[in-house]
């Protein structure tokens with residue numbers, strides 16, 4: 001039981017789906033069509049409510065496979081599913097708006113958008129995720145793309161492909177070396193997956209495709225503040241991962257921070273590494289939902305929610321996923337897909353119960369299904385219940401789990417086939433998705449424009465990340 005359970009089920013329904021007419025059933029507004037928001041929408045699609053899901057994009061992005069787009073293994077459409085299609089079955093009670101949400105009026109129960117009239121809610125679910133956190137160096141954003149959005153993933157891809165093309169044309173050996181040096185900052189799962197996949201990708205591409213440059217010319221370095229890579233995994237698995245990374249040709253620098261970054265390189269501890277390619281994988285901060293609500297947030301900007309995922313003082317507002325700080329067993333839940341999905345399911349159940357006039361007694365309880373990361377090719381590390389493994393078996397577990405959770409049948413089939421060709425044939429060397437569309441500089445400009453939509457954001461720091 002929480003302090004919200006005894007309160008009424010939001011305000012009486014007023015104007016929901018059709019904005020000018022009173023609605024006959026409660027109107028649930030969900031902001032964010034990511035893992036949390038989409039799960040909630042699917043469950044509410046079967047309930048006697050009107051649902052409006054608002055997302056700034058028209059697709060759901062499967063972020064766990066974003067590094068595969070960056071390393072040209074998969075195309076963007078393989079890991080992004082149109083939200084409208086995904087919710088098509090529920091179209092009788094669910095509408096989708098592609099819009100940027102800019103704020104919430106909790107008194108009048110209104111959601112504000114960039115290009116639309118405010119819309120009234122009876123229940124609100126905020127599932128707006130997180131964005132890259134450059135800690136105390138926001139100026140590094142323009143020099144080192146992160147890995148959060150599809151545009152980020154493409155920017156990394158275009159940077160890598162563009163660097164090869166520039167290096168092939170570059171007669172000066174020193175400059176060529178700089179173009180072929182890749183620095184990955186942050187060795188959590190995202191950093192490790194991207195560095196390892198890049199090593200494999202670079203080896204494939206540089207073998208035989210160029211005249212002036214070859215696989216031996218590339219240098220890959222992963223930098224990590226804490227003393228070991230994948231610090232949330234057991235030390236014995238970390239050791240195996242470090243060994244695997246070294247086998248793939250990735251240099252590991254741990255226990256030091258990047259202190260400076262300029263257009264020709266980064267300072268890591270005492271070393272200045274000359275490079276044109278720096279990728280920032282060292283942390284995220286929550287979306288500004290906490291600011292919209294004037295709610296208490298943690299250091300990462302996440303809204304401190306109650307055990308039923310509602311915001312204190314607002315029994316009809318739920319915050320879930322990466323935007324929420326949910327405490328369980330004295331610790332905040334990790335910012336991964338499962339808490340978001342389970343949170344979406346839970347919030348929808350609470351709303352369904354309240355609409356049915358029932359009290360939802362159970363607090364939210366997260367069931368931890370474990371963690372995993374792919375370390376290049378067919379090697380993955382898995383920690384799930386009694387299973388702790390690193391190697392091919394881990395990879396098989398990773399493939400099935402991730403493909404199972406990919407939204408949309410077409411994506412699942414397509415990704416499986418792509419994997420089949422990528423791993424069991426010379427497919428990548430022949431083609432893959434290695435098209436330079438934007439060019440390196442254009443990709444960066446495009447990305448910067450996209451990022452302006454995220455401002456102003458919670459400027460809270462999560463310094464634990466590196």
Ligand SMILES: Cc1cc2nc3c(=O)[nH]c(=O)nc-3n(C[C@H](O)[C@H](O)[C@H](O)COP(=O)(O)OP(=O)(O)OC[C@H]3O[C@@H](n4cnc5c(N)ncnc54)[C@H](O)[C@@H]3O)c2cc1C
Pocket residue numbers: 031032033034035036037054055056057059060061062063064065066067099100101102127128129130147148149189190287320321322323335336337338340372
């Ligand atoms: C590269 C990468 C790899 C990852 N790998 C794994 C993994 O292997 N396993 C795992 O469990 N987790 C992984 N994660 C974490 C996982 O993806 C997130 O925890 C999960 O996406 C959180 O779900 P969410 O619903 O809270 O937010 P998201 O899935 O990020 O969805 C948020 C949605 O809100 C929308 N939105 C945001 N702001 C607004 C606004 N103002 N107006 C309108 N719409 C808005 C966004 O467009 C987005 O669709 C990874 C994350 C990244 C970035």
